[in-house]
Amino acid sequence: MTALQIIFILVAAMTLGAGMLVVTARNLIHSALWLVTALFGVAIMFVLLEAGFLAVVQVMVYIGAIAILIIFGIMLTRKIASDSGPRFTENWGWALFIAVVLFGGLTWLLASWSGFQAEPAPLSERFDSLRQLGVALVSPDGYVLAFELASVLLLAALIGALVIAWDRK
Amino acid sequence: MIPLSWYLIFAAALFSIGLYGVLARKNAIAILMGIELMLNAINVNLIAFWRYRTPEMLGGQVFAVIVFAVAAAEVAVGLALFISLYRRRNTIAADEIDLMKW
Amino acid sequence: MTTETLIWLIPLPPVLAFFIIVLFTNRSKALSHTLAVGAAFLSWLGSMVVFFRAIGTEHLGEHPFVSSIPWLATGDDYLWIGVQIDPLSAVTLFFVAWTVLMIFVYSVGYHNFGQPKGDHDRPGLQPHGATVADAHGHKHTVPSIEPMYSRFFAFIGLFAFGMYTLVVSDNLLTLFVGWEIMGLCSYLLIGFWYGKPSARAAMIKAFITTRVGDVFMLLGIAYLYTMTGTLNYREIFYNPEVLNYLVETPSYIAGLSAAALIGILLFLGTIGKSAQWPLHVWLPDAMEGPTPVSAMIHAATMVSAGVYMVIRVFPLLSAGFENGQLTPPMLLMAFIGAFTALFSATIAVAQNDIKRVLAYSTISQLGFMIAALGVGGYVAATFHLVTHAFFKALLFLGSGSVIHGVEHGVLHTGDHHMDPQDMRNMGGLRHKMPVTFWTFTIGGLALAGFPLFTAGFWSKDEIFADAWAHAPIVLLVLGLAALLTAFYTSRQITMTFMGKPRTKEAEHAVESKWTMTVPLVILAVFAVAFGWVGIPHEFPVVGGIIPNWFHEFVGATLLEHPETLPFSWIPLLTSLVVSLFGLWLGWQVYKGFQVGSTDPVEKTLGATVYRWLKNKYYFDELYDKVFVKPAYWLAETFTSLWMDRKVIDGVLHWFAHISGIIGNFLRNAIDKPIVNGSADLIAESTKRLGAVFRTIQTGRVQQYMILALVSIAAFSALFYYLLVAAR
Numbered sequence: 001m002t003a004l005q006i007i008f009i010l011v012a013a014m015t016l017g018a019g020m021l022v023v024t025a026r027n028l029i030h031s032a033l034w035l036v037t038a039l040f041g042v043a044i045m046f047v048l049l050e051a052g053f054l055a056v057v058q059v060m061v062y063i064g065a066i067a068i069l070i071i072f073g074i075m076l077t078r079k080i081a082s083d084s085g086p087r088f089t090e091n092w093g094w095a096l097f098i099a100v101v102l103f104g105g106l107t108w109l110l111a112s113w114s115g116f117q118a119e120p121a122p123l124s125e126r127f128d129s130l131r132q133l134g135v136a137l138v139s140p141d142g143y144v145l146a147f148e149l150a151s152v153l154l155l156a157a158l159i160g161a162l163v164i165a166w167d168r169k
Numbered sequence: 170m171i172p173l174s175w176y177l178i179f180a181a182a183l184f185s186i187g188l189y190g191v192l193a194r195k196n197a198i199a200i201l202m203g204i205e206l207m208l209n210a211i212n213v214n215l216i217a218f219w220r221y222r223t224p225e226m227l228g229g230q231v232f233a234v235i236v237f238a239v240a241a242a243e244v245a246v247g248l249a250l251f252i253s254l255y256r257r258r259n260t261i262a263a264d265e266i267d268l269m270k271w
Numbered sequence: 272m273t274t275e276t277l278i279w280l281i282p283l284p285p286v287l288a289f290f291i292i293v294l295f296t297n298r299s300k301a302l303s304h305t306l307a308v309g310a311a312f313l314s315w316l317g318s319m320v321v322f323f324r325a326i327g328t329e330h331l332g333e334h335p336f337v338s339s340i341p342w343l344a345t346g347d348d349y350l351w352i353g354v355q356i357d358p359l360s361a362v363t364l365f366f367v368a369w370t371v372l373m374i375f376v377y378s379v380g381y382h383n384f385g386q387p388k389g390d391h392d393r394p395g396l397q398p399h400g401a402t403v404a405d406a407h408g409h410k411h412t413v414p415s416i417e418p419m420y421s422r423f424f425a426f427i428g429l430f431a432f433g434m435y436t437l438v439v440s441d442n443l444l445t446l447f448v449g450w451e452i453m454g455l456c457s458y459l460l461i462g463f464w465y466g467k468p469s470a471r472a473a474m475i476k477a478f479i480t481t482r483v484g485d486v487f488m489l490l491g492i493a494y495l496y497t498m499t500g501t502l503n504y505r506e507i508f509y510n511p512e513v514l515n516y517l518v519e520t521p522s523y524i525a526g527l528s529a530a531a532l533i534g535i536l537l538f539l540g541t542i543g544k545s546a547q548w549p550l551h552v553w554l555p556d557a558m559e560g561p562t563p564v565s566a567m568i569h570a571a572t573m574v575s576a577g578v579y580m581v582i583r584v585f586p587l588l589s590a591g592f593e594n595g596q597l598t599p600p601m602l603l604m605a606f607i608g609a610f611t612a613l614f615s616a617t618i619a620v621a622q623n624d625i626k627r628v629l630a631y632s633t634i635s636q637l638g639f640m641i642a643a644l645g646v647g648g649y650v651a652a653t654f655h656l657v658t659h660a661f662f663k664a665l666l667f668l669g670s671g672s673v674i675h676g677v678e679h680g681v682l683h684t685g686d687h688h689m690d691p692q693d694m695r696n697m698g699g700l701r702h703k704m705p706v707t708f709w710t711f712t713i714g715g716l717a718l719a720g721f722p723l724f725t726a727g728f729w730s731k732d733e734i735f736a737d738a739w740a741h742a743p744i745v746l747l748v749l750g751l752a753a754l755l756t757a758f759y760t761s762r763q764i765t766m767t768f769m770g771k772p773r774t775k776e777a778e779h780a781v782e783s784k785w786t787m788t789v790p791l792v793i794l795a796v797f798a799v800a801f802g803w804v805g806i807p808h809e810f811p812v813v814g815g816i817i818p819n820w821f822h823e824f825v826g827a828t829l830l831e832h833p834e835t836l837p838f839s840w841i842p843l844l845t846s847l848v849v850s851l852f853g854l855w856l857g858w859q860v861y862k863g864f865q866v867g868s869t870d871p872v873e874k875t876l877g878a879t880v881y882r883w884l885k886n887k888y889y890f891d892e893l894y895d896k897v898f899v900k901p902a903y904w905l906a907e908t909f910t911s912l913w914m915d916r917k918v919i920d921g922v923l924h925w926f927a928h929i930s931g932i933i934g935n936f937l938r939n940a941i942d943k944p945i946v947n948g949s950a951d952l953i954a955e956s957t958k959r960l961g962a963v964f965r966t967i968q969t970g971r972v973q974q975y976m977i978l979a980l981v982s983i984a985a986f987s988a989l990f991y992y993l994l995v996a997a998r
Contacts (some may be wrong), residue, residue, distance in 0.1 A: 015179075069245065116177070144264070
């Protein structure tokens, strides 16, 4: 067992544990904080996968914006969040069943795939993934269209969110 | 070296946990958090496949970046919806938002 | 043209006049009567030509003028119809032509042609007078013209056609056709003034009563045809083999031979048509019709047709008449004839209506003729038939003239409640209406049988002679009847014309116009002179001067010329005595009659007997109780109420009820539960199923998701197993 593998197991355990606590915490703020932990764990995973830029983006966007936004949302809808009551729906058994079946199905399906136990190929020294990513994002031979469309989507979402949440009084 | 399977299993597990959260939580924002977990699991899956299958082609990373953007947009709109809903119905428990029924 | 063609044409003008008047000229009164009188004139002309040719023909009886055509196809043979003029029909044609023409002319004046239209006259009621203003502005009421003038002439034209057809026909079938046409016209004309309820009742009574007789006559005709296969006179009545065959064949009814039964059945038709007892009840009521109708139909022609028919079939009636033993039909005729003669003469004595007296007188005289035939007096019956037609028509037309005169007085005084036909309201009219008086008197004397100078004497005397020779009891009865006849005749003349006018209306009576008085005069001539053609050869003093042409001529109709009876004083004396005594008695009793006093006859006979006579022995009431009321009961109660409404309608209602029950059953027990029920069941189950299933839609997104994912997992597993693992 190499050091990387141990780190991986630890981080995976942390993330999965945090994830489970997200979905089962009684207090919604606790849930949000555990979400932050899970997101952090995923960022570390990105580092392990040698996608450092994405790890930073993950922290900045997800934790820095989305999780904060979620906490704002919790605070704005506070009244209901504070009252107790069953936090699971009446069909949580079925949900659990589905989750388990899905996990098992996915795992079993992937296990029968030949590339399942592949080892990563070493990267070349001169491979600068960040630079390549930048080029890919804006290059016409690359993914500029997707990039631009994503921008438009963000704009739409921006306006949409404004409109929907506009308080007409 | 970490085999691909570990990442995939990890992503699958995270995804299932997120799914459970979506399906079983009453609070709408908790559902949203579950969705975030699922999206993160997808991202991990994408990057793992990028690294292990086609490291020199950045398509995987671009895909993950796009997913980031989409997730952000979706959270923004979703929360706007919840706030609007909260103002109207004074509740955001998912099983109380049931007007479109028989 | 040949006589035969002329004979065919004789009935034609009146029926053409009928159709033209009905279809075209109804509106124009002058045109209608011109057509009608012209047609009667043409028929008269044809009849005279035929008659004179007939007289001039030798042995007309053996070789009559005949012409026939095949008409009805019966199997492989034909029923032939045609015309025949032998001596009997020649003399009948003579008097029919004259009386018809006279009456047509008379009708022009009777219905007040040339007078203005009445003030309140309506079709269907008698005219009531018109108010006219003269030069000074004085208003008078004058007689008004009959509103239905043209219709009258149309009907009598049709009637004339019927009578001519009957006379010229050579077989019983067309005779019956003419018979029935006259019956129809009698019905139409009795009820001419159909607005009067009494006229309506009378027309129905006449038709139905004669119908009773006609039914039996038709049976007789049918039976005759069955036995012999023909209805032609020459083939039956002039054919001894046929007659013998009929006499010898039994009819299995009452022991009569076929000839007797046929004869009796045919005679029953005459009883109806000629108003003999017991079917006499219609004739007095028939006086509701206008007087020309009474004259023509009910005196001169139609009722004579009944007698003509029995004279025609006399060979059949008398078949088997040997050695003075009367055959059953002849016995019946003698009895009915004599009885009716006396019976109705007694009733006539107590009547006050001028026309009723004459009606009963007609019945009585017809009885004379039938009785004469019944005892075998063929020529006597025919003779009386002819003379009676003339003087009875004369008497009726005269009475019409009298009524017109008194009605003139009614219009003058304005009292419309007075009956212008009641003899008690008359008197002294001989000064006011001289022509009418003299002609009426001549007719009355003829009726009473005044000796030597009236036709009625000669014919009645011959009847007495035949009765005396064959059945003296008949002479007794007929003699009594003749006495009463003379009595009521002079009663009538005395009350109407003699003495002083008893009412204001009678005082203001005026003589009638020439169209009415000229026919009276012409008929009076015949009433006097016609008798002279039949003076018996052995008559004292005057016999032999003029040969007994009538006896020779008419007697030749039969196969065997009837024998001339030896002269006997008894019948002559009887007729002289009864006639003169009766005439004197009537004048004596009634000469001082005052208005309001009781009738001398009533004083003599007593109130009860008089009441019985006046009310015609209550025969009408008897028939009403025995026949009419039960018939009404049968129609109204039995058939209409019980059979039709209760039984038949009851059955129908029952069917309807059953249908209703079946319908309700089908509806409630089958349609609603089963048919409706299944449809409703399907609808209801769909609803319930839907209600069950829609609970899936809770509106909760998470549940939808769970459902979707579970389904996807299940299907994926299934497909995976089927498509991948099973390979």
